[in-house]
Amino acid sequence: MATETATDVFEEHRPVLLGVAYRMLGRLADAEDVVQEAWLRWSGGDRSGVREPRGYLVRVTTRLAVDRLRQIKSRGETYVGPWLPEPCVTDFGDTVPDTAERAVLADTVSFAVLVVLESLSPLERAVFVLREAFGYPYAEIAAMLERGEAAVRQLAGRARKHLDERRPRFDVDPVQRRDLTERFLAAATDGDLEGLMAMLAPDVRLVGDSGGKSRAPLRVLESPAKVGPFLLGAARKSVPDLSFRFLEVNGGPAVLVLSGGKPDSVFQLDVADGRIQSLYIIRNPDKLRSLADA
Template sequence: MQDRRTGISDVDAGTEVFEKHRRRLFGLSYRMLGSVGDAEDAVQDTYLRWHKTDRSVIQTPEAWLVTACTRICIDRLRAAKLERENYPGTWLPEPLVELEVSPLPNAEDAHEMADDLSMAMLMVMERLTPAERAAYLLREAFDYDYPQIALALKKSEAACRQLVSRAQKHLKDARPRFEADEAAARTLAKKFAAATKAGDAALFAGLLAEDAMLWSDGGGKAAAAINVIHGADKITRFFVGIAGKVPRDVRRVFAVINGQPGWILFDGETPYLALVLDIVGESLRNVFIVRNPDKLARLRAYAPQAK
């Protein structure tokens, strides 16, 4: 049908309203699911539900959309639980390159996309139940009040307060105590890249925290460390050991990945790996390497142009 006053069809009007909130829904979905592809699918499912609904009775479209998207993500996360439990080696989130979500339409959305996207935070969130994860994100990232969260999760307000409280306890230690200065972080990232490229143990001195950890995800489809590597010395030996195994003509592109400095390595136009650095103060606390080709496919768009 069409509005006689505006000439705009109900479908077009519904699409316009949905598109206004698409980025917010994607931000929620990605942090719930840790996968760009799954997040896009969840947003698309929300879109389909939106257009099948009688929107004339919906008073607050944003609340309806966030609620529908949250429930879709919870269902998807529960379905993915067994798959991730049987995942070969370490599971890491799919890298989210900053350019994929920019430019953001307003400061509020920019704030939402900046928080809670780090690999370290997403990894800790994997320990939460789907309901805890959803309650925490709605409360902390989207500033929902407890009546809104209760409606979205179909739970009592008291139950939602408990979910958020439990999530906060789990995530407390994941937040860095000292934020890294952006310029200093980029300098440290470049020094680390030079050390890994050279495979020289001496160049790693002072870059890694003594209790640093390295996480590597090959998904059973690419070579990767099966277990998390603990300690600066072992991480240094790991990079020295693999330096000669990296293709000679690999090209490195600096990128902001999940809000943190990192590098995408390309073998020709094919993404070889994505490396993300979790910097706290003046040292590296965590190093994340994604080699699973399924999680790198979208990074092909950032391949450096041949000169």
Template sequence: MNDPATDPATEAFVAHRNLLFTVAYEMLGSAADAEDVLQETWLRWVKVDLEQVGDRRAYLVRITTRQALNRLRTMQRRKEAYVGSWLPEPLLTAPDVAEDVELAESVSMAMMLVLETLSPTERAVFVLREAFDLGYDEIAAAVDKSPAAVRQIAHRARRHVEARRPRQAVPPSVIRAALESFQRALETGNPQDFLDVLAPEVVLVSDGGGIKQAAPRPVAGADKVTRFMVGGLRKNVRRITVAPTVVNGNPALLVHLDGEIDGVMAIHVEDARITGLYYVRNPEKLSHVDSETPLTLR
């Protein structure tokens, strides 16, 4: 019997586990489902004859992609029955994720929501090509399409994403300043403090999952978002505390109401003002905000 510490199958899986998790998470937007996909990948991987595998990393990514595609199609039915707006499950991430601009953008809340508008196959192809820089032949093997078909899908998905992806790269210092201003607004509850940092066209998406109160659909406009924050979030609350954190590789806020964790608020900033607010309150999506989740594109 092989020692698990030196077993080639185990070594390969452990070596690429963070990559496989990142692939699954970017495809699914759910850490819980990504973990399930990794378990399914492992069960299939241990049955593979490694003597027949030339590139173990590529083979593992292929298994993970196929399992994630199956899961993504099932999740689409779940989302159709989801109460209110659906947001990705936030992940507390290490500072090195924030330093990797490409990775931080690919897992940001804003980008993950754009990926939600793609079909399952388009999402898989886009993620594998744009985020992980896989070749068309590798992607074709993962999604059971011809390389020519994958090229067409990649082109279509790229065009779709470019039309919807958040614009304008903003220096980290500008994002931090906007976040600090928004934190002060949350703590004081002063409407003018919100209006000073929110862009006129700001959109708030809140996800309560039918468990916690949330806006049933996105709230658009600085005045309406301010009213939601002042009248909705702070209603019947004695004490609100807000702490900066890093979620999905980007600055965010961890919100506690009366000492209990209420949710995670991620932001998108353009021209020094907040244009996007993503507030995850569903307690079933907050299990990965108390310890860092390692992510990697390599």
């Protein structure tokens, strides 16, 4: 296989590989590093026996991501305040035309799911991503991970049980989420506390991720009595040249807040029964770099 052909094949499958790596790692930089390592192994290795390039590349990427997850956990990394995944602009484009399939992909990349995945073991996470996001059969996942099929099914069962127990259920209607996001933004910027409070569910949660590098709550805020006043106070703070941009982030509508044309924060709402159930705010500047040109 010529070098150009090898490059073409790899680039054809790069979006899938990046999707696997990002869902497993929750960090774009780590995911891109893993995909780059997969490319080096693909371009520099013997490909003569590879009959299914996509399956081969997904296997290599998955194993590399599992190794990266183990390294991260073994370093005993500490994080200041709540952790959220790095926001990723999602545009499935024409590669995923089916609405149901798009919904599955969006769900498996959502903040709510990725936060729960962070508590799974690397192998559980790999099995969940390959099975739930990309629909690989158990036998194929077992071959990729060099595990027995029965063991893979057990891993999948544990992961699914964990997700079902810890992941809240939200409406996935993007139109409703976009409408509520627009109304929320208007109420917050207008200082309309009454209007803001009316949008919050009784058990609303606010998760702020700053990594200790910007101002954000160091604990999860719960209840309208805590979330509403905090949001209004944050909106009243003087920020130079403030502007807003709507994006699709992690499978749903979000707002990128810019200060002087540079990313200041990004926020996204999860909606249930027409009210805001969860509010995610990311202000860690390290996680906003990829949105500078969004």
